[in-house]
Every structure is written in structure tokens, then in C-alpha cells.
Amino acid sequence: MVHVRPFDARDTDAVVARVRAQLLDAHVREPFINDAFDEVDFARALRAQHAPLWVALRGGRIVGHLYGAILDDARGTSAWVGPDGASFDDLDVLAALYAQAGSHWFQRGAHEHWVWIANRDDAFFPWSELGFAKEHRRGVVRLRDVEPVALSTGYRVRTGGVGDLDVARELDAVLDEAQREGPNFFFAEAAPGEGITDTLEDPEVRLHVLERDDHVLAQCVTYPLDLRRGSFDGVVHLSGVVVRDEFRRRGLGAALVTQVLATLRD
Ligand SMILES: CC(C)(COP(=O)(O)OP(=O)(O)OC[C@H]1O[C@@H](n2cnc3c(N)ncnc32)[C@H](O)[C@@H]1OP(=O)(O)O)[C@@H](O)C(=O)NCCC(=O)NCCS
The missing domain is CATH 3.40.630.30 (Gcn5-related N-acetyltransferase (GNAT))
Incomplete structure (x- = not known):
């Protein structure tokens, strides 16, 4: 059973650790992704978050988080999830997080939701299950x-x-x-x-x-x-x-x- 609730300052260390592990994993799979990560700076940013950040728990343990920045531009309002804005142990966790976050974003007028992910099928799969489609792809070369x-x-x-x-x-x-x-x-x-x-x-x-x-x-x-x-x-x-x-x-x-x-x- 997955329980989703708003982020609390006490969750900071767990979320920082999840993002650090995720970045390291991305670096191991793709050395062009730098795993340098300023934990103090990131922890400070988490605590200062103005838009809601959600965490998912299973058996009292944090198993995911989701944060989307709500941005306004010429096209209207949209929600953007950066590379450190999401983590989830499995698809159920992501689905539970997105059910909360997505409806909140809609209520805030953000009808387009964007996520940055690594350009790999296994990274895309969970999001595709929620109905996301690929938009832009970027390549990198030495x-x-x-x-x-x-x-x-x-x-x-x-x-x-x-x-x-x-x-x-x-x-x-x-x-x-x-x-x-x-x-x-x-x-x-x-x-x-x-x-x-x-x-x-x-x-x-x-x-x-x-x-x-x-x-x-x-x-x-x-x-x-x-x-x-x-x-x-x-x-x-x-x-x-x-x-x-x-x-x-x-x-x-x-x-x-x-x-x-x-x-x-x-
Ligand atoms: C994409 C574009 C720049 C390719 O230019 P091009 O001169 O036709 O490309 P090239 O002949 O040098 O082909 C380069 C490679 O792309 C492949 N390719 C080119 N057009 C393709 C197409 N329509 N579908 C699939 N593959 C294509 C070629 O087979 C070649 O692959 P290979 O190196 O494995 O043989 C050109 O089609 C274009 O201007 N498209 C419109 C603008 C655009 O979409 N730009 C990309 C977004 S930034």
C-alpha cells in the first residue's frame, strides 16, 4: 500500500539520498552524465520549495518523491519535472505520486506536464504507462x-x-x-x-x-x-x-x- 503526503523537512535526508543514488546510477549507465551533486545546496532547495513536493511512503519508508515547477510562458501554464524532481521504487509509487501531483497541477491551471528523463527505454517506460509521450530527444557525443x-x-x-x-x-x-x-x-x-x-x-x-x-x-x-x-x-x-x-x-x-x-x- 502506497501512501502519498506533502514533503516535510524531516524527509530531506531521505529525498537527498534518493536523488544522489539516482544520479550515480545514471552516471554509471551513461558516463556523459556528471554525478557531481551538491547535497547541502539541494537540501536547502528542498526545504525552500514553494510549490508542493510530494513523498510516497510504504510501510513508513520513503519510496518516492515528485516535484514539478509550475511555469508560465507564452503557451500558458505548464508543470516541469526536472532530473531530480522525481524518484520512485516502482510503477505503483509513481502512479500514486502522479495522481496527487497531476491533479494539483491541473487545479493550478497547468494542463501540460513535462518530465526530463534519461534517453533510455527503461527510464521512459513508467511515464509511458501514465500516458506520457516522447517529445524531444537529445544526443551527446565527445x-x-x-x-x-x-x-x-x-x-x-x-x-x-x-x-x-x-x-x-x-x-x-x-x-x-x-x-x-x-x-x-x-x-x-x-x-x-x-x-x-x-x-x-x-x-x-x-x-x-x-x-x-x-x-x-x-x-x-x-x-x-x-x-x-x-x-x-x-x-x-x-x-x-x-x-x-x-x-x-x-x-x-x-x-x-x-x-x-x-x-x-x-
Ligand atoms: C533532419 C535533416 C536535418 C536531415 O538532413 P539530411 O541532409 O537529409 O540528412 P543526411 O542525408 O545527412 O542523413 C543523415 C542521417 O539521417 C538519416 N535520415 C535523414 N533524413 C531522415 C528521415 N527523414 N528519416 C529517417 N532517417 C533520416 C539518414 O539516413 C542518415 O543516416 P545514416 O548516417 O545512418 O545513413 C533534414 O531532414 C531536415 O532539415 N529536416 C527538417 C528540419 C528538422 O527536422 N531538423 C531537426 C530538428 S533540429
Whole structure:
């Protein structure tokens, strides 16, 4: 029998231990996940929690916890469960926690619920049983392991500049269109091209284009990723990969991504 109740300061040590064990397990399975964990800081954050945090008990022992941050943005209100926001010994525990948390989030107007999990089937399974679907997937690679794919003569990859803004907007609209087709994908209601304009105003963001005869055929963006729980120093994020429709399935996407990553390594 699983009993769910609001978190109490006395639960702090048990929840900290669960999150520490979970992070270590994730690191053992996937060394790209950093297991560095500031327990004092995390314990302080738990006690200062403004939104409700639930714990599940079985036989008086804590067997799970669930916390979702309620966030408002242009799309409305949604609940976000971070990598340390959930732990559960089994599916019954998660179901009992989500029954409480999910209905609370709904009452608070949060009709979309998002969870960050490791990109593994066994990590996804419990959430899929509750009706969650996959939205975004992220991959990670050690830069020194990237083998740049060569391009045929006439094609080249270069860093984009202000002169590329119009074409960057055009290709971003193509990306936006593709993402609207994705299963259950949600997107910001920005005008086509507006997103990339904002992105490129950030001095840390770099635009990369692949062109032939001065005609841009593909692009992507990169930026340094802030250090956060689970990640390492010196991580770069690559996203917004788009190849013009008529040039797809010829290896250009792979060449762009691998050449950009190889440049960043150097
Ligand atoms: C995704 C996209 C960038 C791929 O570009 P591309 O130039 O066609 O890709 P490549 O020809 O270099 O193929 C790279 C790999 O992806 C695979 N691939 C490409 N398109 C695919 C598709 N539609 N379905 C399944 N696999 C696909 C290729 O088989 C290849 O795999 P391999 O290395 O194992 O052979 C391109 O289809 C695109 O611009 N799509 C719309 C925008 C988008 O969805 N971007 C991703 C979100 S950031």
C-alpha cells in the first residue's frame, strides 16, 4: 500500500539520498552524465520549495518523491519535472505520486506536464504507462570522437554572419514547419523567423551554414551550455539543424553537423 503526503523537512535526508543514488546510477549507465551533486545546496532547495513536493511512503519508508515547477510562458501554464524532481521504487509509487501531483497541477491551471528523463527505454517506460509521450530527444557525443564527413567539391561550411540573417530566417521557417508536423510537438507561437532573430542576437550563439556557389543549403546553431546539474564544463549545444527540402538525404546534414563539431573541438 502506497501512501502519498506533502514533503516535510524531516524527509530531506531521505529525498537527498534518493536523488544522489539516482544520479550515480545514471552516471554509471551513461558516463556523459556528471554525478557531481551538491547535497547541502539541494537540501536547502528542498526545504525552500514553494510549490508542493510530494513523498510516497510504504510501510513508513520513503519510496518516492515528485516535484514539478509550475511555469508560465507564452503557451500558458505548464508543470516541469526536472532530473531530480522525481524518484520512485516502482510503477505503483509513481502512479500514486502522479495522481496527487497531476491533479494539483491541473487545479493550478497547468494542463501540460513535462518530465526530463534519461534517453533510455527503461527510464521512459513508467511515464509511458501514465500516458506520457516522447517529445524531444537529445544526443551527446565527445567532440574528439567526431569524424567529420567530407563534402564534395564546391560545397563548404562556414560561420554565418549578419549578411546571412535573411536566409537564416527563411530556413528557420522551414524548421518550424517540420517541427509542427512532429508527433504531439508543441511550439512557440512566434512568427516564422522570429525565433532565430532573437537567438542570433545572443553574442554567444554562432550560426553555421553550408553553402554551394554562395547559396546557403543548410544551417545550424551552436552555443556554450551553462554548467548545470548532470553536465560538465565546456559543453556546447548544437541545434536548429535544417537542410533545404530539395537537398535532403544526400549527406549534407551529417556533413554540416560533423564539420561544425570538429571545428569546435579544434
Ligand atoms: C533532419 C535533416 C536535418 C536531415 O538532413 P539530411 O541532409 O537529409 O540528412 P543526411 O542525408 O545527412 O542523413 C543523415 C542521417 O539521417 C538519416 N535520415 C535523414 N533524413 C531522415 C528521415 N527523414 N528519416 C529517417 N532517417 C533520416 C539518414 O539516413 C542518415 O543516416 P545514416 O548516417 O545512418 O545513413 C533534414 O531532414 C531536415 O532539415 N529536416 C527538417 C528540419 C528538422 O527536422 N531538423 C531537426 C530538428 S533540429
